[in-house]
Amino acid sequence: MAMENNRFIGVGIDVGGTYTKLAAISDAGIVFAQSTVETLPGLGPMKFLDRLEAAVRLLKDSISRPVRAMGMGLAGDVDSRKGMLRCSPNMEPFTGFPFKRRLESRFQVPVSIENDATLAAWGGYVAELKRRPRNVVCLTLGTGIGGGVVVEGALYRGSTGTAGEIGHTIVEPDGEECSCGARGCLEAYAGSYGIVRTAKKFLAHREGLAAGSGRRRVVGSRNIVWRLCPDLSRLDARVLALAAQRGDWAARKTWGVAGYYLGIGIANAVMLFNPDVVLLTGGVSRAGRWFMGPLLRVVRTRPMGIPARHVRVRIAKTPNLGSLGAAAWALEERKIS
Amino acid sequence: MAMENNRFIGVGIDVGGTYTKLAAISDAGIVFAQSTVETLPGLGPMKFLDRLEAAVRLLKDSISRPVRAMGMGLAGDVDSRKGMLRCSPNMEPFTGFPFKRRLESRFQVPVSIENDATLAAWGGYVAELKRRPRNVVCLTLGTGIGGGVVVEGALYRGSTGTAGEIGHTIVEPDGEECSCGARGCLEAYAGSYGIVRTAKKFLAHREGLAAGSGRRRVVGSRNIVWRLCPDLSRLDARVLALAAQRGDWAARKTWGVAGYYLGIGIANAVMLFNPDVVLLTGGVSRAGRWFMGPLLRVVRTRPMGIPARHVRVRIAKTPNLGSLGAAAWALEERKIS
Secondary structure, eight states, rough: OOOOSSSEEEEEEEOOOOEEEEEETTTOEEEEEEEEEEOGGGGGHHHHHHHHHHHHHHHHHHHSSSSEEEEEEEESSEEEETTTEEEOSOOOBBBOOOOOHHHHHHHOEEEEEEEEHHHHHHHHIISSSOOOSSSEEEESSSSSEEEEEEEEEEEEEOOOSSSOOOSSSSSSSTTTTTTTSSBBHHHHHHHHHHHHHHHHHHHHHHHHHHHHHTTTTHHHHOOHHHHHSGGGGGOOOHHHHHHHTTOOOHHHHHHHHHHHHHHHHHHHHHHHHOOEEEEESSSSGGHHHHHHHHHHHHTTTTHHHHHHHHHHEOOSSOEEEEHHHHHHHHHHHTTTO | OOTTTTSSSEEEEEEEESEEEEEEEEEEOOOOEEEEEEGGGGGGGHHHHHHHHHHHHHHHHHTOOOOEEEEESSEEEEEETTTEEEEEOOOOTTTOOHHHHHHHHHOOOOOEEEEHHHHHHHHIIIIIIOOOOOOEEEEEESSSSEEEEEETTEEESSSOOOOGGGGGGGTTOSSSSSSTTSSSSSSHHHHHHHHHHHHHHHHHHHHHHHEEEEEEEHHHTTTTHHHHOGGGOOOOHHHHHHHHHOOHHHHHHHHHHHHHHHHHHHHHOOOHHHHHEEEEHHHHHHHGHHHHHOOOOOOOOOOOOOEEEEEEEEEEEOOOHHHHHHHHHHHTTTTOO
């Protein structure tokens, strides 16, 4: 463990549905290089490996230090012993593919494969929080909601590698439909598709009000969402954050709902894990200004007050915690950190 | 750690609102003696310590081996460093009293103080599960619902000693009132007071139906709950289990509701901790026959299936896991086990 610093490199690969991010960091935690390639899961895992190999070679060429370990985060249920995806709603073509074995034979280094949000939690713990707190719950807020947990300074993966799946905890029994097929999961309210669904309901409601009162044009003229995004099928969390910023009523109500349910999911995780920090990362976390108020209102007003008062809920400032975490975890698992 | 077996004794004390249970176990995990005293918290902590001292002396006299450590479980939020209750709805007179310091000076052995359900979880892990699984969530089902967690074979207490508080996770936003002052906690539906409240609603509803249809006498004659417990203010979980056994409709519906919400709370804990076993203990767990069906239906039908299929939900057979766990934990903390 007491290595000379910056001698060895870990490469981290965060495989998203659209983009795959790469990072090379040293045993001292210094980021040496980062890059991005398209994932294109539809073309199959072999083509993906080819593109990945080219990207990793480019990364290695820019460093001139030996790569000693690689880590890969995959969105879905990961069997880390076999080093493959057991199941994944968003990356069906990659399920069952032996990533660990194939990567190890291509690159001749040990490869660690974990759930992407689990590795983002480790990235948050190492790169954002500098390993200072003992117990951390990390949420990755994007299309879906991933989660990971650090317990007593160690990454906790659970008995089948699935620990920290806060996105699929139930926050509203018999509530909205979730991507997983269940109802009332946190993701169904605070994953970006759930947020967009809530917004469309508020927009339709406003439309109905306007039609009913004959004031359609007046209300329409104040409709900020529709001016930002005339094609509602393209509505996303970024537009809704912008609309909230410009004072749009439906957008603000929408973020209120997302924040309320994030508050319930996080309050429950706080009761169970009693962490020092809850860290939020991922694209949707950038809209924190609009959901943090209602979120904290739920967490802070829990009567069993000590864990709720102890915990700090923070939005991560460091980008790419997924790939950084994958690289850091690969080094950690080989005891090169 | 490699001690000769059965040479040293740990004494465990599980302080409940009504009774305090004691257990003496050896470093090899053999139970040497158990006893019970009344808690009578209203008389204050000093009187309680006097009664406790007498009980411990009786226990020691029957063993003739040296007591090397004592553990105490208290219902409420425990500061284990200071060795006292920070707050407790049921044992107000004991809050702030320096149990650790007073017990150590009376008995001249090191004393470990933790939340009672946390120690019951350790008892379940050691005495019921024989330390076989790696990750365990334990629920103590009684008037309230306590919880404790074992992570990678070690008792996990969280950052303020409050981890595992599953009874105060939200299972129904804006739901029934909980003893903690919040709404919709698991305890409000599956703690015995919540179960009794649900039963009274079903009974009142039936009464209403009977009155409305003019069939009061007929329905009344089938009213098993009222025959078992003519004074409804004394209705408890034991009566409701007996009534369910005899085919009472309201009692069975009541257990169905409790099981459904236990299912939601446990499914959420399974998503977050991904444990091997969820262990149920405490008086209400004896009614498992009536709530396990609906409980497992919620857990097993979660679409994110791998953690839900992996976990076994079991009812503990060993009684007094609270005092056994307190004794075992005291030895564990001193490395005498």
